[in-house]
Amino acid sequence: MSNILIGITGGIAAYKIPQLCRHFLLNGHNVKVIMTENATKFISPLTFESLTGNRVYTDDFEIYIEPESIKHISLSDWADIFIIAPASANTIGKFANGIADNLLTSSILAYDSAKPIVVAPAMNSKMYRNKIFQRNLEVLKENGFHIIEPISGILACKDEGVGKMVEPEDIYLYCKKFLKKSDILKGKRVLVTAGPTIEYIDPVRFISNRSSGKMGFAIAESAFENGADVTLISGPTLIKTFVDRKEVLSADEMYSEVINKISEIDILIMAAAVADYKVENYSEEKIKKNSENLTLKLVKNKDILKEASKFKKDNQIFVGFAAESHNVEENAINKMKEKKLDLIVANDISRKDIGFDSNDNEVTIYFSSGDKLKIDKMDKKKVADKIIKIISDLIK
Ligand SMILES: Cc1cc2nc3c(=O)[nH]c(=O)nc-3n(C[C@H](O)[C@H](O)[C@H](O)COP(=O)(O)O)c2cc1C
Secondary structure (H helix, E strand, O other), X not given: OOEEEEEXXXXXHHHHHHHHHHHHHHXXXXXEEEEOOOHHHHOOHHHHHHHHOOOOEOOOHHHHEEOOEEHHHHXXXXXOEEEEEEEOHHHHHHHHHOOOOOHHHHHHHOOOOOOXXXXXXXXXXXXXXXXHHHHHHHHHHHOOOEEOOOEEEEOOOOOEEXXXXXXHHHHHHHHHOOOOOOOOOOOOEEEEEEOEOOXXXXXXXXXOOOOOOHHHHHHHHHHHHOOOEEEEEEOXXXXXXXXXXEEOOOHHHHHHXXXXXXXXXXXXXXXXXXXXXXXXXXXXXXXXXXXXXXXXXXXXXXOHHHHHHOOOOOXXXXXXXEEEOOOHHHHHHHHHHHOXXXXXXXXXXXXXXOOOOOOEEEEEXXXXXXXXXXXXXXXXXXXXXXXXXXXXXXXX
């Protein structure tokens, strides 16, 4: 787990930082906090000491120089990621000009520039648009700082415009790309498909399915966290992720994306719930309800995995998913054989507590070798980690 150093400056958005701390803490990371003197006027260090279980560092020189270490050096050395949120215009100006007149700005100067610094500015929109501020922000970008641009909204000063800090959840999500767990898939190019596809009937109506995309996204994230170079192709879903994602709508679009990339990848994981059928005749105009019955003729979509398997090279690993409501084992094994998969992950969608839209899953993995492995009910992220570990063992 990683060491997260959070620098807080004097802005209203400081009230959101306990929530940011909690995202990291609940996911097992260590959090330490530095506050500027002005930040302590907005929120008490006590809040962060209670949450993190660590002393909060301010500009009190007694804390700054503890007997065992000089804090602006030791905190910077300790951190794997340095996040400044909210980052005031004042502190950004100091960073840009190398000013080190407090613990936070000194720590930034002492921080190893090979490690990530993430800055989430928050301020009034006029301050944000100010040319001098924009120049300072540009200096930070040129020097490798990762900037999470503020969003538009109603600001604390009642003005409306750009300057609102993004939500803590989004800062956490952004930082996840720096929280690598292992290098077991380093150098491997992994293509993951996720979510449903949708098949339009007319400009406003479509056929789709209940897939939330949670399992596929968890797999893409786990592959990324374990060192892989990941491409995620997903149907429409509301899930946010730090992995680069290409969104598609129909099975045909997903097919094109997968086939275009198939020769460049080492591992294909097809977790998407691709529609088996589409309407034969898409109506360019909205269908009017002027008859008692409406008959839609459906035709089969291309089977993406089956088509992809025609291009499969010996050194590639192909993984499929089987969401089955009956004869789970038999259907899964048949699908694995038909599509030349190395393994298939099967789950029973007749159960309400797992699978579609649920946060948990319980799966059985069938291997082309004939082995099988049951993974007990657990959070989809944990299931994803296990699947990625199994794939990395196979590719060895
Ligand atoms: C109520 C109040 C709200 C403020 N909000 C912000 C803000 O959101 N962003 C900002 O850059 N400055 C804001 N300021 C101004 C900063 O607090 C001021 O520039 C201060 O010098 C920043 O100090 P620091 O960067 O050392 O924390 C605010 C000031 C007050 C009094």
